[in-house]
Amino acid sequence: xxxSRAPKILSVKDQIAEQMRSDIISGDLxxxxxxxxxxxxxxxxxxxxxxxxVILQLTKEGLLVSKNNVGASVNSVLDPSLQKLMISLRxxxxxxxxxxxxxxxxxxxxxxxxxILFDLQSAFEREDFTEVTKIDISFHNYLVHKAGGxxxxxxxxxxxxxxxxxxxxxxxxxxxxxxxxxxxxxxxAGDTAKAVKGLKANIR
Amino acid sequence: xxxSRAPKILSVKDQIAEQMRSDIISGDLxxxxxxxxxxxxxxxxxxxxxxxxVILQLTKEGLLVSKNNVGASVNSVLDPSLQKLMISLRxxxxxxxxxxxxxxxxxxxxxxxxxILFDLQSAFEREDFTEVTKIDISFHNYLVHKAGGxxxxxxxxxxxxxxxxxxxxxxxxxxxxxxxxxxxxxxxAGDTAKAVKGLKANIR
DNA sequence: ATTATGTTTTTTGTAAACAATAAAACATAA
DNA sequence: TTATGTTTTATTGTTTACAAAAAACATAAT
Numbered sequence: 001x002x003x004s005r006a007p008k009i010l011s012v013k014d015q016i017a018e019q020m021r022s023d024i025i026s027g028d029l030x031x032x033x034x035x036x037x038x039x040x041x042x043x044x045x046x047x048x049x050x051x052x053x054v055i056l057q058l059t060k061e062g063l064l065v066s067k068n069n070v071g072a073s074v075n076s077v078l079d080p081s082l083q084k085l086m087i088s089l090r091x092x093x094x095x096x097x098x099x100x101x102x103x104x105x106x107x108x109x110x111x112x113x114x115x116i117l118f119d120l121q122s123a124f125e126r127e128d129f130t131e132v133t134k135i136d137i138s139f140h141n142y143l144v145h146k147a148g149g150x151x152x153x154x155x156x157x158x159x160x161x162x163x164x165x166x167x168x169x170x171x172x173x174x175x176x177x178x179x180x181x182x183x184x185x186x187x188x189a190g191d192t193a194k195a196v197k198g199l200k201a202n203i204r
Numbered sequence: 205x206x207x208s209r210a211p212k213i214l215s216v217k218d219q220i221a222e223q224m225r226s227d228i229i230s231g232d233l234x235x236x237x238x239x240x241x242x243x244x245x246x247x248x249x250x251x252x253x254x255x256x257x258v259i260l261q262l263t264k265e266g267l268l269v270s271k272n273n274v275g276a277s278v279n280s281v282l283d284p285s286l287q288k289l290m291i292s293l294r295x296x297x298x299x300x301x302x303x304x305x306x307x308x309x310x311x312x313x314x315x316x317x318x319x320i321l322f323d324l325q326s327a328f329e330r331e332d333f334t335e336v337t338k339i340d341i342s343f344h345n346y347l348v349h350k351a352g353g354x355x356x357x358x359x360x361x362x363x364x365x366x367x368x369x370x371x372x373x374x375x376x377x378x379x380x381x382x383x384x385x386x387x388x389x390x391x392x393a394g395d396t397a398k399a400v401k402g403l404k405a406n407i408r
Numbered sequence: 409a410t411t412a413t414g415t416t417t418t419t420t421g422t423a424a425a426c427a428a429t430a431a432a433a434c435a436t437a438a
Numbered sequence: 439t440t441a442t443g444t445t446t447t448a449t450t451g452t453t454t455a456c457a458a459a460a461a462a463c464a465t466a467a468t
Contacts (some may be wrong), residue, residue, distance in 0.1 A: 011272050012451090037420070047453045048420090049253075056257055060264035062358055068215050069420060069459050075355075082352055085300050086359070089293055096289050148286055151279075154266055155290075155362060162359070216421085241450070251423040252450090273429050273450060412467080421458070426451100433446070438439100 016044055017054045024063050024074055025164045026130050031076040035064070062162045077166045090159040091203050094140060097147035098187070098195050105146070105187060113142060113184050121177050132176070133164065139180055220248055221258045228267050228278055229368045230334045235280040239268070266366045281370045294363040295407050298344060301351035302391070302399050309350070309391060317346060317388050321381065328377040336380070337368065343384055 010018070023029045035055065041048045055072045058064045066072040078086065116139045123131040137160055144156050179202040186195035214222070227233045239259065245252045259276045262268045270276040282290065320343045327335040341364055348360050383406040390399035 038418095049452055049454095052420090053256070053260055053451095056260050057264065060261060060358075062355070065354070070461095071420065078355060081304065082355060085297070085352075085356075089296060089359075092293060092296065093289070100285065148289075150269070151266070151282060151286060151366075152289075154264075155293075155366070158359060158362075240448095242448095253422055253424095256450090274431085275450065410468085412465100414463105414465080416461105416463070418461070419458105420460085421456100423456075424454090426453070428451070429449085431446105431448075433444105435444075436442085438441080 012046070013050050013053050013057075016046070016050065017057055019044075020054060020058060021061075021063060021161065022130050022134070024058075025133060025161075029074050031074050031165075033074045035072045035074070037071070061158050063165065075165065078162065083163070083166055086159050086163055087203060090156065090163065091200055093152070093156045093159070094144060094199050094203065095196050097144045097152070098192060098199060100147040101143060101187070102192050103190065109142075109146065110184070110188060113139065113187075116142065117177065117180055117184065120180065124177065136176065136180070137164075216250070217254050217257050217261075220250070220254065221261055223248075224258060224262060225265075225267060225365065226334050226338070228262075229337055229365075233278050235278050235369075238277045239275060241275070265362045267369065279366075279369065282366065287367070287370055290363050290367055291407060294360065294367065295404055297356070297360045297363070298348060298403050298407065299400050301348045301356070302396060302403060304351040305347060305391070306396050307394065313346075313350065314388070314392060317343065317391075320346065321384055321388065324384065325381050328381065340380065340384075341368075 020029070029035075037048045037051050037055070040051045040055075044051065055064060055066065059066045059072060063075055064072045065075050077083075116135060120132065120135045120139070123129075123135055140160070141153065141157075145153050179198065183195050183198040183202065186192075186198055224233070233239075241252045241255050241259070244255045248255065259268060259270065263270045263276060267279055268276040269279050281287075320339060324336065324339045324343070327333075327339055344364070345357065345361075349357050352360075383402060387399050387402040387406065390396075390402055
């Protein structure tokens with residue numbers, strides 16, 4: 001087996017979806033902005049077909065809202081009570097993940113997580129906040145996926161996306177890295193309770 | 205304003221999606237069954253385009269799993285720990301809904317809910333269990349939607365679908381009607397605690 | 409001036425043809 | 439007989455063209 005990890009191959013649609021998520025979360029596409037399929041198709045150099053697929057996907061993720069024969073537009077922020085519920089549910093999922101992972105994480109896992117944190121730090125230094133958001137998510141994604149596979153990721157992901165939509169601000173740099181480091185250290189030490197505590201502090 | 209409620213107009217895609225959900229939940233489409241776009245298109249008398257949209261939608265709902273260049277197949281049941289998590293999360297959402305709805309339900313709402321229960325009873329008597337499942341879900345849907353609108357329904361729905369997939373058999377008739385009646389009565393009485401208790405008994 | 413109505417334009421929904429990929433069937437050699 | 443490589447077939451992904459619906463606009467009546 002080769003030493004370097006296999007680079008992830010993403011389908012065209014996945015890449016477009018990724019780009020559009022970034023645009024929405026970064027605020028380039030403001031809430032309630034109407035999307036035009038033809039425009040998007042031209043921008044990405046594709047036909048409308050794949051674009052429609054992506055729109056449907058992001059709609060299911062809660063980033064867009066679609067109406068029949070009218071089209072899709074960027075979803076607006078949640079009202080506070082729903083946002084609170086979302087946070088609570090996402091916490092439940094990730095706490096579940098950590099509990100499942102007790103004594104299950106290998107050296108390879110810790111290595112991967114450490115690399116993610118390194119990249120996170122690096123993105124902060126470059127002040128590439130869009131990338132920061134993505135890497136932040138990938139840290140959590142790693143744990144959730146390890147604990148529950150694609151199934152769990154699929155239910156978890158919409159919560160993350162929906163929450164991101166509500167955070168217009170960027171968390172302060174060191175704080176974010178430190179929080180994730182604390183979680184990782186607790187996991188390394190096999191201290192589930194501490195990891196859970198760190199997680200709850202991080203998800204807010 | 206007219207006395208009769210406007211009948212709900214469903215898009216073609218929504219109707220196909222509904223039919224396929226029924227097929228999956230009823231077991232007509234067994235887990236791991238591979239879906240063929242062309243076949244489906246012919247069966248529903250459409251082209252592959254809308255079928256693909258539906259497949260994507262059901263994939264996001266967790267009923268199907270898709271692989272690049274390979275296609276979609278019916279998802280398999282969750283392992284018990286994930287199933288437990290799902291139940292817990294769904295309960296959280298619906299408890300939230302009931303709490304939000306305290307003193308918010310109108311006479312019209314109660315009437316609608318009562319009608320749903322009547323239809324539920326009727327479907328049982330006809331032994332139309334696919335319909336029973338749908339009506340059961342619509343009862344919960346009513347409350348969730350009233351509490352959190354489309355946003356909340358969108359998060360909630362995948363849990364319901366995924367759980368249904370795990371239940372191969374229908375709960376005993378009277379029991380199901382009684383459970384929902386108990387919830388409705390508690391709501392009528394404004395007894396949130398009792399409604400929550402009934403809900404937790406019902407979601408399992 | 410304002411509302412109502414009809415027409416044009418734009419945009420989304422659907423269908424059908426085409427290209428690319430993966431699975432299956434088959435053949436060949438160790 | 440198994441393993442590997444090639445050809446064929448079937449299925450998905452994408453594009454293009456067309457149909458239907460909504461939005462924008464213009465016109466006419468009150």
